[in-house]
């Protein structure tokens with residue numbers, strides 16, 4: 316259960332007088348930034364799709380901007396990495412060390428360091444967030460917030476890797492301000508807040524193809540709902556800073572990664588059913604991206620990132636205490652990301668916008684999840700607070716030297 320106490324820490328963050336804000340002059344419009352988080356986007360799967368022309372929208376972003384791997388934290392999982400990205404502090408400092416912390420599902424009350432969206436909000440920037448992991452219960456911002464992964468509700472009481480509908484949320488608010496909820500139910504419909512729970516091994520046995528196809532069908536329903544939600548918000552509630560996230564890709568990878576008989580956990584009755592399932596998630600994501608790009612003009616920054624990648628299980632990792640711990644359910648996972656060495660599963664980073672270099676590939680692991688918040692603050696001219704461990708990704712901006720990056 317969630318503690319019932321109000322969120323003291325974040326209330327303090329949000330009510331405090333801005334310390335670092337440098338208010339831009341009234342004449343100069345504030346930058347517009349759209350951030351899209353894709354849970355567990357795996358470059359090994361993406362690259363062939365790009366080559367085959369099956370991700371035309373992401374290709375466009377790569378041509379017009381900078382991209383590369385994004386170093387993540389050790390034993391990465393979604394709440395752990397997103398909270399690191401929000402605060403640019405390490406998991407022990409910000410407190411959201413995993414899905415469950417001290418026996419309780421991770422929630423925003425646990426965040427001990429100020430997240431970037433709170434800093435932007437306090438600086439007078441309008442903030443809109445939808446389906447971003449680890450933002451439940453929602454917090455007041457100068458705009459709106461709709462929670463994402465770890466939202467609790469009917470048939471998803473612990474909030475861990477399941478999907479309550481907006482109308483079925485329990486144990487806290489999923490929408491800020493409250494009156495936005497009725498508006499969304501009316502104009503967008505009753506949508507699933509997170510991706511579908513994966514089936515258990517027992518359910519699958521003997522019904523593999525049926526379960527897999529049914530599950531993938533539900534995943535697409537959820538993605539269609541998200542696309543409609545994002546489009547509605549970007550159209551009717553445009554904000555200077557917008558942060559949207561998707562999570563079905565990662566879950567698909569966990570049990571339907573296109574592995575071969577040489578990989579650990581290979582079970583032909585599951586793994587031969589839909590070898591296209593995981594790559595198809597990114598083809599489908601590219602269409603969502605196309606709908607978001609309709610709202611991106613030459614003055615808009617677009618940042619797409621993933622919190623980690625995902626790789627097939629490795630034999631020796633089966634003896635690792637982390638092996639098969641992903642998602643904590645009984646699903647027969649054949650790929651995972653909470654490897655002790657986070658460098659085994661880097662995330663990815665794509666950025667384009669005014670003053671960002673074109674066709675720039677970031678080499679190595681020079682950019683990390685810690686660097687996203689300082690870079691966002693930099694775009695808005697806000698000084699990086701001293702607790703932030705990351706750095707501004709100066710190499711992506713025009714006029715910088717290519718010390719870390721390489722121009723193609």
Ligand SMILES: [Zn+2]
Pocket residue numbers: 355565566569641642652
């Ligand atoms: Zn995962």
